[in-house]
Amino acid sequence: MEIDDHPYGDVLRKEMMPNIWCSGCRIGRIKNVFIESIQQLGYDPDKCSVVSGIGCSSRIAGYLNLDTIHATHGRAIPTALGVKLANPELNVCVMGGDGDILGIGGNHFLALGRHGHDVNVYCMNNYGYSMTGFQHGPTTPLGARTVTTSGGNPYSPVNPVAVALAVGYTFVARSTSGHPYHLIDCMVSAMKNRGPSFIEILVPCMLYERRNKIKSLEALFLEKAEIKETMSKEDIDQGDFMKRISLGIFRDAPIRERSPLSFVKSTKKAAAKKFNIRFKPRASGIKYMQIRMEGTGGQGIVQGGKTMLLAAMNMDPKLNSTLTKRYGPEMKGGSCVTDMLLSNQSVDYPFVAVPDLLLMMSDIVAKERDNEVIINDKGTIVVDESMVDLSLLDNLPKTVKVFKVPATQIARENFRVVVANNVLMGFVCKVTSIIDKNCLKAAILKSAPPGTEEMNLAAFESGYKFKSS
Numbered sequence: 174m175e176i177d178d179h180p181y182g183d184v185l186r187k188e189m190m191p192n193i194w195c196s197g198c199r200i201g202r203i204k205n206v207f208i209e210s211i212q213q214l215g216y217d218p219d220k221c222s223v224v225s226g227i228g229c230s231s232r233i234a235g236y237l238n239l240d241t242i243h244a245t246h247g248r249a250i251p252t253a254l255g256v257k258l259a260n261p262e263l264n265v266c267v268m269g270g271d272g273d274i275l276g277i278g279g280n281h282f283l284a285l286g287r288h289g290h291d292v293n294v295y296c297m298n299n300y301g302y303s304m305t306g307f308q309h310g311p312t313t314p315l316g317a318r319t320v321t322t323s324g325g326n327p328y329s330p331v332n333p334v335a336v337a338l339a340v341g342y343t344f345v346a347r348s349t350s351g352h353p354y355h356l357i358d359c360m361v362s363a364m365k366n367r368g369p370s371f372i373e374i375l376v377p378c379m380l381y382e383r384r385n386k387i388k389s390l391e392a393l394f395l396e397k398a399e400i401k402e403t404m405s406k407e408d409i410d411q412g413d414f415m416k417r418i419s420l421g422i423f424r425d426a427p428i429r430e431r432s433p434l435s436f437v438k439s440t441k442k443a444a445a446k447k448f449n450i451r452f453k454p455r456a457s458g459i460k461y462m463q464i465r466m467e468g469t470g471g472q473g474i475v476q477g478g479k480t481m482l483l484a485a486m487n488m489d490p491k492l493n494s495t496l497t498k499r500y501g502p503e504m505k506g507g508s509c510v511t512d513m514l515l516s517n518q519s520v521d522y523p524f525v526a527v528p529d530l531l532l533m534m535s536d537i538v539a540k541e542r543d544n545e546v547i548i549n550d551k552g553t554i555v556v557d558e559s560m561v562d563l564s565l566l567d568n569l570p571k572t573v574k575v576f577k578v579p580a581t582q583i584a585r586e587n588f589r590v591v592v593a594n595n596v597l598m599g600f601v602c603k604v605t606s607i608i609d610k611n612c613l614k615a616a617i618l619k620s621a622p623p624g625t626e627e628m629n630l631a632a633f634e635s636g637y638k639f640k641s642s
């Protein structure tokens with residue numbers, strides 16, 4: 174039969190065929206069950222989105238002619254959540270394996286149940302990482318042989334249904350690839366449920382069968398499984414699937430009451446209006462400029478760099494720019510460097526070798542370099558004299574311009590120490606004239622936390638007005 178004539182042809186990406194699954198694998202059947210379910214529900218394919226991670230089961234997303242995302246390993250659930258939040262009208266489904274959803278993405282699986290968003294998770298449990306040759310995973314049965322447990326798995330498996338119930342999924346079911354009509358019922362009910370839904374779907378993997386000398390897992394599922402109307406604690410516990418498998422719906426509850434998501438309203442536009450800062454973009458004339466800001470973690474070295482670059486872009490949108498930052502593992506209190514490049518050409522290498530302009534907020538970086546201050550012979554240094562040992566500057570070439578401002582002292586006495594970087598920036602703006610004043614003020618306004626705009630701008634103005642000796 175040509176794919177165009179197939180009843181599911183519209184929902185399949187024929188250019189992706191044939192599929193990659195082993196002959197005898199049942200993942201393809203789950204794909205068909207899913208298509209049947211959305212067709213039964215009458216979903217418009219444009220209103221249905223499938224997100225998957227990595228693995229054999231996750232390949233389903235590639236074969237469905239819907240809006241699909243093949244996300245990174247373990248990240249299908251947060252990606253799906255992003256889709257749902259962006260467009261709540263969509264029916265969003267995650268399809269993946271036990272390794273992807275319960276192993277690598279395990280924490281996202283827990284979080285979705287707790288947070289209560291309307292996303293459907295269909296987890297194909299084949300008891301291990303099949304795509305990479307069958308390593309053991311979170312659901313590998315005790316004693317099972319895999320590539321990484323050749324003597325038998327010594328770890329107790331996770332029970333996906335029990336975990337889903339515990340963390341608050343509002344729909345929880347178990348089915349198998351050998352029970353397609355039961356699985357369609359489960360999927361249809363899951364998609365009707367308005368909370369987070371989870372279905373564990375047992376799927377045979379040829380690699381598991383081979384290693385564990387099982388002739389046909391599907392035959393075993395059909396023999397041992399019982400579809401139940403009401404579920405007991407024993408049915409949740411599941412136990413040894415070689416002896417007994419309980420299928421059915423464990424929970425189909427209305428969505429829990431929870432506060433609606435509220436987005437924090439940005440105050441940036443209102444602040445810009447209140448302070449009425451206007452600027453006119455212009456050609457800066459900058460060809461290639463290397464700027465470095467260095468100091469101690471916690472002094473706003475990275476934030477200061479971002480503000481300067483934003484200001485440069487405000488002034489001359491045609492400039493190319495890069496920002497790189499370095500700080501030690503201790504972060505707060507350790508050395509911190511932000512490098513900025515401004516160029517009228519494209520930038521190939523984003524690090525500053527020898528800065529033309531150096532903003533020194535402390536001397537920690539120079540001291541780590543055996544007291545060496547790196548600056549272009551014709552460059553400019555603006556130094557926070559309340560924080561820097563000025564003797565470090567004694568041996569600089571006479572051609573280097575040095576400006577001193579007690580930025581931290583000014584900030585401490587008039588505002589708060591945290592705005593010392595803006596005091597320094599105000600002073601830099603005045604003595605170098607590289608970036609227009611209002612372009613910098615607009616950039617500060619954009620990066621200042623709500624409620625602190627006035628203080629940050631006042632700190633900038635105090636640096637701008639400071640007269641260096």
Ligand code: SF4
Nearest residue numbers: 195198229303378379
């Ligand atoms: S490795 Fe296992 S799960 Fe993957 S396609 Fe083959 S049979 Fe299916």
